Amino acid sequence: MGKYTAQRIHTHMQNAKHVLLVPHKNPDGDALGALIAFTHYLDKQDIRYSTYCSTDISSVFSAILPKDLEWSTKDIWKDDSVDTVVVFDTGDLSHAQITSFVKNKPYTIINIDHHATNTDYGMYNLVFNSLSSTSEILYHYFIANTAEINADMATSLLTGIISDTGNFTNSATSKEAIFIGSKLIELGANFTAIQQMLFKRLPIDALKLWGIIFSRLQKHKKLQLVHTFFSHKDMNDLSVTMDDLDGITNFLNAIHEGHAGMILKEQADGKVKGSFRTTRDDVNVAKLAQHFGGGGHIKAAGFTVDGPIEAAQKFVLKELELLCPKGLIMKEEMA
Ligand SMILES: [Mn+2]
Structure with a gap:
């Protein structure tokens, strides 16, 4: 994987003043799983961050959302302390509905994604369309930077992989995705809770x-x-x-x-x-x-x-x- 880009992003994070994390609109399990894992990674390093989503977040995912997580309103884009924007699982900025907010602003944009149609809109582009999910990319990112993956991060990342592989059944399912899935379970990911959250929840x-x-x-x-x-x-x-x-x-x-x-x-x-x-x-x-x-x-x-x-x-x-x-x-x- 792009170890060099992963390391450069990690180095950038050490010097970032205020990082804004953004998923695509109507975020799915992958966009949220990756974003939430990233909040834990920033928490551990005491790096300041905020989160912004242009739409509501589905209540389906409340099990993986940290209890104290607050989503910022549009006003966060007027906050001059924000210097870095990390966009997750988003092929182009309009899919996150933030094009007008970042236009002519001096943000360092970091693009972490696996869509084949990704437009490389970031200053750093950690984009691998052969990988099952953005969460799988983030797993490699943490490994490349020897960042610890705790049980909560493992559950978030596994949520992303399971979402995008259709519970390890669709064509995005690779031997790497299954291997990393098992690694994440070893690291404490709660497989049963993810199954319950994603697939056993429908009313009649x-x-x-x-x-x-x-x-x-x-x-x-x-x-x-x-x-x-x-x-x-x-x-x-x-x-x-x-x-x-x-x-x-x-x-x-x-x-x-x-x-x-x-x-x-x-x-x-x-x-x-x-x-x-x-x-x-x-x-x-x-x-x-x-x-x-x-x-x-x-x-x-x-x-x-x-x-x-x-x-x-x-x-x-x-x-x-x-x-x-x-x-x-x-x-x-x-x-
Ligand atoms: Mn995805």
């Missing part, structure tokens, strides 16, 4: 909505795309939250038919988020998501388009037909 009404969403699955024959959707009304009707639908996207990987899966999710603000998943090596869904201004990984990517849901579905399918006249396999363009 949430699963009822999962059922409705699955009943809408269709296969687009020409594209070989299996797709479904849900509206904001569906969620309201059953009082289901977005957190309760969190794992449904990864469940698309369970489908054997077609070349990729897509789910369209209508948000409270009327926008529609789309997510792609594929398990095939000859389909690059990051490319498809980029067409709609989104991004992500080769096998898991997302984007946002205007709603309402019916219009979004028509628009997205039409665009995909134009983009991929021969279907989703675009071999000649793939690196």
Whole structure:
């Protein structure tokens, strides 16, 4: 791994006055797991830090959030003592919704990420898209700097690896990810608590909505795309939250038919988020998501388009037909 970059970041931290830690918007287990592990690392060295997230944090993760952690408001960006911004699990700054805050400011930006579409926006870029998760990168970072990984840090990092590998089942699962997972358990990570927190928490009404969403699955024959959707009304009707639908996207990987899966999710603000998943090596869904201004990984990517849901579905399918006249396999363009 980039031992040299990891060491330079560590050296920079020793001289930082006030570090601001930022995950991507609507942070997942990986973005939060990495950020929380980093707070423990800074705590141990008495380095001053604050945390900022542009959106709410899902209550799912309260088990790994330190009790005394307070998230700063936007005003933190007016605090002149902040000299360093560390951004976690974020392919480009707009995904963390901080572009305008860092513009023309003398911050040292540190970019720790594993997205294939990462734009290297930092002064230091610890970016490895072959690794399962940002949390896996941070494990290497701590090892490279001989920083102790305590049990709480191990639980945070393992949360990230388990989130991004779909509990060690999806294509991000590598022998390294499994090996580091076992190392983290050895260091005291609470595997059972993570399983409980991430996978054993759904109310009945949430699963009822999962059922409705699955009943809408269709296969687009020409594209070989299996797709479904849900509206904001569906969620309201059953009082289901977005957190309760969190794992449904990864469940698309369970489908054997077609070349990729897509789910369209209508948000409270009327926008529609789309997510792609594929398990095939000859389909690059990051490319498809980029067409709609989104991004992500080769096998898991997302984007946002205007709603309402019916219009979004028509628009997205039409665009995909134009983009991929021969279907989703675009071999000649793939690196
Ligand atoms: Mn990640």
